[in-house]
Every structure is written in structure tokens, then in C-alpha cells.
Amino acid sequence: MQRRDLRVxxxxxxxxxxxxxxxxxxxxxxxxxxxxxxxxxxxxNVVAGAFACYSIYLTRKPKDENHxxxxxxxxxxxxxxxxxxxxxxxxxxLFKAGQYFFIPTELNKLDKGVWLIAGTTLAxxxxxxxxxxxxxxxxxxxxxxxxxxxxxxxxSSLGLIAxxxxxxxxxxxxxxxxxxxxxxxxxxxxxxQLLRTSISGLMDETDMRVVDKVIQVLSAxxxxxxxxxxxxxxxxxxxxxxxxxxxxxxxxxxLSDAHEELKAIERLVNDAFSSGEVEFFIHTDPCIPSCCxxxxxxxxxxxxxxxxxxxxxxxxxVLPNRKHGE
Numbered sequence: 496m497q498r499r500d501l502r503v504x505x506x507x508x509x510x511x512x513x514x515x516x517x518x519x520x521x522x523x524x525x526x527x528x529x530x531x532x533x534x535x536x537x538x539x540n541v542v543a544g545a546f547a548c549y550s551i552y553l554t555r556k557p558k559d560e561n562h563x564x565x566x567x568x569x570x571x572x573x574x575x576x577x578x579x580x581x582x583x584x585x586x587x588x589l590f591k592a593g594q595y596f597f598i599p600t601e602l603n604k605l606d607k608g609v610w611l612i613a614g615t616t617l618a619x620x621x622x623x624x625x626x627x628x629x630x631x632x633x634x635x636x637x638x639x640x641x642x643x644x645x646x647x648x649x650x651s652s653l654g655l656i657a658x659x660x661x662x663x664x665x666x667x668x669x670x671x672x673x674x675x676x677x678x679x680x681x682x683x684x685x686x687x688q689l690l691r692t693s694i695s696g697l698m699d700e701t702d703m704r705v706v707d708k709v710i711q712v713l714s715a716x717x718x719x720x721x722x723x724x725x726x727x728x729x730x731x732x733x734x735x736x737x738x739x740x741x742x743x744x745x746x747x748x749x750l751s752d753a754h755e756e757l758k759a760i761e762r763l764v765n766d767a768f769s770s771g772e773v774e775f776f777i778h779t780d781p782c783i784p785s786c787c788x789x790x791x792x793x794x795x796x797x798x799x800x801x802x803x804x805x806x807x808x809x810x811x812x813v814l815p816n817r818k819h820g821e
Contacts (some may be wrong), residue, residue, distance in 0.1 A: 499636065500635055501553045502625065503633070504544060504638060504641065507626055507638075508544035510622050511537060511541045511645075514615045515534060515537035517611055518530065518611070524611070525602055525603055525608035526602055527602055529654065529674040530659075532678050532679065534579040534586060534653055534783070535587060536581070537648065538584070539581050539644070540578045540641075540644065541753055542580055543573075543644065544641065546573055550572070560703050572639045572694045574640045575690055577644060577689055578686045578690035578692075581644065581683075581686035582683060583686075584682055585680070585682035588682060589679035591741070592673075594677060596672045601800055605659050605663040609660060611655055615652065616653060618653065619648050622650055624642075626639070628641075630642050637773065640692070641731070643689075645680070647685045654674060655674060655678065658670050658671065662791070666712065694796075704714070704811060706727065710766075710809065710810070711762055714761065716763050720756055720792065721743075721756065721760075721806075722745070722782050723806065723812075723817060724740055724808060725740070726739070728740070735774045738764070739775070739777075740813075741778045742757065742760070743776070743779075743780045743781070744776070745782050746783075746797075747796075783818070785800075785818075786818065787799050788802060789804065789806045790802065807821045
């Protein structure tokens with residue numbers, strides 16, 4: 496898995512390096528500030544790709560005494576670094592666009608520039624789709640974030656091609672800095688989104704999609720002795736997850752029986768998250784008489800109330816730190 500991750504990101508790094516050189520060649524040929532903006536953004540692809548290589552290498556290192564939860568959090572640093580670099584590039588692009596509004600530059604050989612940018616756009620499109628597919632398959636936040644950045648580059652390049660064609664056929668040179676300014680705004684937006692994702696991960700913001708998936712798995716295979724699940728918390732470390740929760744079991748179970756129930760939950764969820772590892776820390780709570788009306792154990796020897804129906808597990812009653820019905 497580690498070799499595949501590194502191979503994917505190395506492909507991205509090499510392709511980005513070649514395309515960046517091509518875009519700078521197009522800028523030297525045309526002197527277009529819009530093409531320069533596209534080339535500057537591509538430099539970020541190369542720098543972010545290099546950082547992502549190290550990030551993936553570190554993420555796959557095993558847990559140790561100093562990192563008991565593993566090294567997966569570095570992926571959020573990787574995305575934050577990429578977002579910060581993109582944000583800086585957006586500011587620089589806006590600055591250069593403002594300069595060219597007041598000090599216009601003569602444009603040359605726009606037809607050749609269009610063909611060069613069109614070629615790099617097609618290559619970036621194929622690379623972005625490849626990274627999106629592999630990132631989803633490998634459940635790698637670094638590869639997925641890199642793919643999103645590449646696809647943003649594709650969209651901005653398509654707008655750049657349209658602007659260059661308009662300039663070529665109309666002679667409206669003011670479109671060049673205007674297109675550059677628009678690209679700068681779009682790049683700033685992408686940088687903000689990546690920074691937002693990074694901060695959310697570092698602050699252990701709950702991913703409700705993961706919570707819903709865990710609840711769905713547990714509900715579909717609900718054991719007879721699993722009276723309720725509550726106080727669930729999810730933390731992500733790379734493509735691995737750490738989940739805390741409380742599980743209410745019949746109070747008279749022997750310790751070995753309770754342990755088997757916990758292992759069954761751990762196996763179920765790990766099978767559902769096949770692309771990563773899920774580590775469960777489960778605190779067991781003993782049942783109380785008020786649990787009887789939703790406890791599904793048919794032959795419970797200490798039942799004090801008749802069974803009235805299961806309580807559906809959902810966010811509202813799985814996340815709070817209280818037994819169901821309280």
C-alpha cells in the first residue's frame with residue numbers, strides 16, 4: 496500500500512514538473528500575465544507534490560512510543576501547507592494582474608501559447624482524474640487534496656484558453672490582466688478550502704460521514720446484548736480512525752463474554768473500513784432497569800419491564816454521553 500501511495504504521488508510530481516516548464520515556456524513566448532499566473536500556480540503543484548511524498552512516507556510509519564496513534568496527522572499538515580502555498584500564489588497573481596493593468600505588456604504569438612496551454616490542460620485533466628480515483632481507492636487525504644488542486648488548475652487553464660482566444664481574435668488586451676485577476680480569486684478560494692480542511696483535521700472536528708457509516712454498520716449487525724451505544728467520538732489519523740464509545744451490556748455478563756462482544760464490534764467496523772485501520776476504545780456500561788423496555792434479549796433472567804421496541808441508533812442518541820431513554 497505504501498509503495499502504491501508513493502508511486503502515485505511521484506507520478507504527480509514528475510508530470511507537474513514537466514507541465515510547469517511548459518507553461519513558463521508559453522509565458523516567455525507570449526509575455527501574457529495570465530499565462531504567468533497559470534505557471535506560478537503550477538510551481539505550487541511541484542512544491543506540494545514534493546511535500547506530499549514525504550507526508551505519505553511518514554504517514555505509513557508504524558506507531559511508536561512517541562506517536563501512540565501513529566503518524567497520520569501529518570496528512571493534515573500536508574494539506575495545510577499546500578493550501579497556504581496556493582493562497583500565497585493567489586495573492587501574488589492578483590498583485591501581478593494589478594501591475595499589468597497599469598503597465599500593459601505587448602503580447603506575442605498567442606496562437607502558439609494557446610496550443611501549449613491546451614496541451615498542459617489536457618495532461619492536467621488526465622492527472623487530476625487519476626489522482627481523484629487513486630485517492631478514493633487508497634483513502635489518502637494527501638492524494639485526494641493534490642488531485643483537487645490539479646483539477647482547479649484545469650478549470651483555471653480552460654478559462655485562460657478562452658481569454659487568450661478572445662484576445663487573439665479581438666485584440667482586447669485588457670482581458671489578459673482581467674483573466675489573471677479572476678484566476679487569482681479562484682486560486683485564493685481553493686487555498687482557503689484546503690486550509691479549512693487542514694484545520695478541521697488538526698482540531699479533530701468530527702466527520703459526520705464516518706459517524707453515520709459506523710452507526711449504519713452497527714445497526715445492521717446489532718447484537719442481542721448490545722443494549723445501546725453512546726458517547727461516540729471519532730478521530731482520524733491519515734486513513735486510520737480512532738473511535739471511543741460507551742456500550743451498554745447486561746450487567747451480569749462475565750468479563751470474558753463482554754470482551755467477546757467488544758471484539759465483535761471491532762471486527763465489524765474494521766471490515767467496513769477495509770482501506771484503513773479502525774482502533775476502538777470501548778467503555779462498557781452495565782444496564783439499569785430503565786433499559787429493559789428497549790433491551791431485545793428475549794431470555795433475560797433479570798428483566799423488570801416488558802420490551803416495547805428498539806431505539807433506533809442515530810447521531811442524536813449515539814453522540815451524547817448518556818444512555819438511551821435517560
